Amino acid sequence: MNMDSSPSTRTVASGSPIDQAEALRHLPPAARAAYHHFAASGEVQSLDPVILAILEDFIPRKADRPLGEYAGDTRLVDDLGFDSLAITEVVFFTEDLLAIRIANEEIIQVRTLDDLRGFVRRKVTERLAV
Amino acid sequence: MTPLPVITGLGFITSIGNDRATVLRSLRELHHGFERHEFLGNPDLSVKVAGTVKGFAFPTPNWRDWRWPGEFSVDRELLRGLAPHGVYALCALQQALTDAGLAPADLTDGRTGLFCASAGSPFLLGHFLNQMHANRGERGNPMGIVSSIAGTLNFNLAAHYHISGAVCGFVSACASSSHALGYAMDEIRLGRQQRMLVVGAEDMTDESILPFASLRALSTNPDPATASRPFDVRRDGFVGTGGAVALIVEDAALAQRRGSRIYAELAGWGQAGDGHSVAASHPEGAGLGAAMRRALADARVNAGDIDYVNAHATSTPAGDRSEALALHAVFTAAGAKPRISSTKALTGHGLSLAGAMEAGFCALAVAEGFIPGAAHLTEPDPVCAGLDLPRASLDEAPRLVLNNSSGFGGSNVCHLLRRPS
Incomplete structure (x- = not known):
């Protein structure tokens, strides 16, 4: 199966509100705490450990050390082994959790850990500004 | 000389044992694998017994909640595309390959094929379709199809083991994996393949078994010791089970060259x-x-x-x-x-x-x-x-x-x- 990650005009709408407890259940306690801090404070930088935990959860092959120890310019596909399926899963999960919309052409611009952290911060900031 | 298919490796994840020695003992001593089982959490249902697969747990459709015995290795890259019976199948195939003295690298040259059989996973398919309806089609698990439809075993195992020989799934309900084995014999007899991996598996879930109650095909005898009694005058239906069995079938000449144990010829x-x-x-x-x-x-x-x-x-x-x-x-x-x-x-x-x-x-x-x-x-x-x-x-x-x-x-x-x- 070849998941389509090519540029398209399709934007995935965020679905109905999700069960946050169920969505967060598999993330480690520190990431859950960070998410709750973000939810209470609106501080988008609190999401960084949440993003790393989501990546840890969907990474096809477990990395040899925690993703937090990797440099910001580490590439998701070439260095960490993400494939289009796993990226799609990360996108869907993140959209649902953070109530944001991520277009295919946006996500293919995201190549590194820093790109992703910055991208999510920006998308959430835009959403909070509305 | 016409190639002769022989069985050189066996792997078992069954209600009567998760390894060859336990299965052998159960068959010799007639130990059954049944337990009382409450289907769908409904004590009012008349079907009370199942052939449970011990040491595995699939409490939710989320693979992060699944458990299997520690001696088996299941990569998350593979796990995300598997149904519960895919986990059984992977474990059974790992056993069978070890039993046959084969490493994954031995399977990739095009001379090894893979025939599988399962009904797919009603458990996962039902979950994914419910999810799709709930969000009006705006979301889906990208692995939803390959993990749940009939064929999920051959999709996953062929890719995982880099099989470049014949790959196929068989669907004839309760004769499915018998067809897989029969046609695997033919692949060898026709000289198309030297080795075939044959895998049959099913989920052991309420969703796989309970629909047979609508056909009045399941036993309503609540006693695990007598619910399944083929040919007995008081038999009243079957007891459902799941699991996986893998057979390594090779041309006898190859098996002899490798010095493999030959369990039986497929005549x-x-x-x-x-x-x-x-x-x-x-x-x-x-x-x-x-x-x-x-x-x-x-x-x-x-x-x-x-x-x-x-x-x-x-x-x-x-x-x-x-x-x-x-x-x-x-x-x-x-x-x-x-x-x-x-x-x-x-x-x-x-x-x-x-x-x-x-x-x-x-x-x-x-x-x-x-x-x-x-x-x-x-x-x-x-x-x-x-x-x-x-x-x-x-x-x-x-x-x-x-x-x-x-x-x-x-x-x-x-x-x-x-x-x-």
């Missing part, structure tokens, strides 16, 4: 349709009888040469009767009286898994020199008069063994296994 197979009913067996077992005769003819042996028949008999009133009549037509009428038992008395009915599972049991019987007894049989149905149904397992080494399977639509498949010469 022939036959299949025939009933041409009768979508769900019920032919009342006189016409198709099953024809399939048995074709298997005998394929192996160039006579009914009188058969030492043991592993019957399909699932413990349903109509199905067992139909098979008994077919056995009479093929054997009694020819003056032959092989030992007969249905190991579903111990395991339950594994649906698509059944044929491969019982071929694995037959291979053990041939290799270890015993005949599994007809467990839980106290009062044989009068239709069985004249059939030899030993109540206990026998220390008799069978030379020729017939393995019967029948599926919906009257699809009947029989394999003939022979002690290596």
